[in-house]
Amino acid sequence: MSDFTSGFWPIYISVITLVSIIGTWVFLKSQTTKKFAPGEKAELMEHTWDGDLRDLNNPLPRWWLGLFYGTMIFALGYLALWPGLGNFAGLLGWTSRGEYQAEVKAAEAKFQPMYAKYMQEDIATVAADPNARAIGKHLFLTYCSQCHGSDAQGAKGFPNLTDNDWLYGGDPETIKATITNGRTAMMPAWGDTLGAEKVRQVANYVLSLSGRKHDAALAAAGKTVFAENCAACHMPDGTGMKAMGAPNLTDKVWLYGGSEATIIETISKGRNGVMPAMTQTLGTTSNKEAKLHLLAAYVYGLSQQK
Ligand code: HEC
Ligand code: HEC
Missing domain, CATH: 1.10.760.10 (Cytochrome c-like domain)
Incomplete structure (x- = not known):
């Protein structure tokens, strides 16, 4: 077990555990050694309460003592077989990982x-x-x-x-x-290369590819921008290239969104989806x-x- 931060704590824990078990044993034993001689009666302790409530010093019941020793034997056996005593792994070699x-x-x-x-x-x-x-x-x-x-x-x-x-x-x-x-996916950022105006033009051309609402003049200007910069990946007709993961821009399916604002954002900043x-x-x-x-x-x- 490597859960302890220093070598001190495992020993500290083991000593406390063993001393308390053995200490309990010794204490119990010391309190139960008295045996009655034949005929001897339980000694009457000094105090008497409520007029007639007497305190007799009888030996502890056997069954109760047996149980008590049993728990101690169980504890010692458990600590011998399973991890519990500081760093000691237990004789069975059990681990939760195992x-x-x-x-x-x-x-x-x-x-x-x-x-x-x-x-x-x-x-x-x-x-x-x-x-x-x-x-x-x-x-x-x-x-x-x-x-x-x-x-x-x-x-x-x-x-x-x-x-x-x-x-x-x-x-x-x-x-x-x-x-x-x-x-x-490698969709480059075009904002700096093309400038805002050309990005708007090509975005409108992209909108036109799937029949969305667009500005016809901007889209016409965008057609050349597209042919020069985008066709290599999205193909001249805009239908995309699966080898690159470049989406088809002529259909109604959008990965990032088909509004003009989103398309401009995609083109300006680029996109790099990672699977x-x-x-x-x-x-x-x-x-x-x-x-x-x-x-x-x-x-x-x-x-x-x-
Ligand atoms: C080097 C190849 C490459 C070039 C060049 C390229 N793209 Fe892309 N494009 C991609 C890839 C790959 C994706 C997918 C990005 C992702 O999945 O994260 C993409 C995504 C897009 C999308 C998002 C589509 C959607 O469904 O949301 C648009 C719009 C787009 N590109 C337009 C353009 C435009 C316009 C140009 C030219 C200015 C261009 N691309 C140039 C590879 C390219
Ligand atoms: C951390 C997020 C993430 C997890 C987890 C993830 N994916 Fe993906 N997956 C993506 C993204 C993002 C893409 C798109 C990549 C791109 O833009 O090119 C993708 C793309 C795909 C594609 C390609 C789709 C196409 O149109 O070609 C398939 C198939 C896929 N994922 C299946 C799975 C499966 C199956 C699992 C689980 C075993 C999984 N993914 C777990 C983010 C994730």
Whole structure:
């Protein structure tokens, strides 16, 4: 046990514990050694109360003494077998960590065959299995819901995983790669490079791509700005590039928002959405590969429902 800050406290605690147990024993013994000779009566103590209430010095009942010694023997036995006396680990070598690890091992052994079965199936097949989806949902609620929401519909900056619109791609293998290795989006900040006026122009052009209300003159000017600066990632027609995670700007799905103000903010300041690599988050947890497989299947299944 490394919970103690100095070598003094374990000894201090052990001494107090042992001295109180042994002290109690000695005290009890010293008070109960008197035996009656045949015929001898209990001695009458000096005081008498309330006229006739007498105080006799009878030996303590045996059953009561036995119980008392029993508790002390129990305490000593317990302290010998389990941790309790300062740094002494106990003869059984029990630790709460060891108990936890044994439980994890047992659970692993129990679930291993089931996980192994799913590992052999491809993601689409696993996604169609209701039991696998139930496990996947549990995993999702544990590891993903804080960002993507418990219904997986996301929030501003956190993509909706239930629609059929994908930043990186919605085929099983791409989903699995996204979850396993994570993604970091690189949308550069254009505010300084372009200046406010050009940012407004290109923002209006972006609005026009999805048929939103826009200023036609600004959008016309923005078309060239877009072709020069944005097409490399968002493609000349604005439909995006999955390899980069550059969103399609021609549809009605917005990761950060489709108002003019938000689009201007996105373009000026840039955006760097980060999807953490789950292979790290899951770390050394048991059945990590199978969990990634089941998560991928769950996410894939979400978008296949409609
Ligand atoms: C810390 C927040 C966070 C957590 C936790 C998280 N994600 Fe993400 N995830 C994101 C962000 C942000 C993105 C978008 C990245 C970007 O902007 O390019 C993303 C993107 C994705 C994508 C890509 C969507 C697309 O359109 O291509 C998938 C799939 C995904 N996450 C699944 C998961 C799963 C499954 C989990 C749990 C195992 C998870 N995420 C946990 C933040 C998170
Ligand atoms: C280097 C590649 C790259 C270039 C160049 C680039 N973008 Fe992006 N853009 C991205 C990526 C990647 C994202 C997604 C950011 C994220 O997920 O956090 C993005 C996101 C956006 C969004 C947010 C869309 C939404 O759904 O909320 C808009 C709007 C946008 N870009 C417009 C532009 C404009 C306009 C330009 C040119 C001035 C531009 N981008 C240039 C890569 C690029």
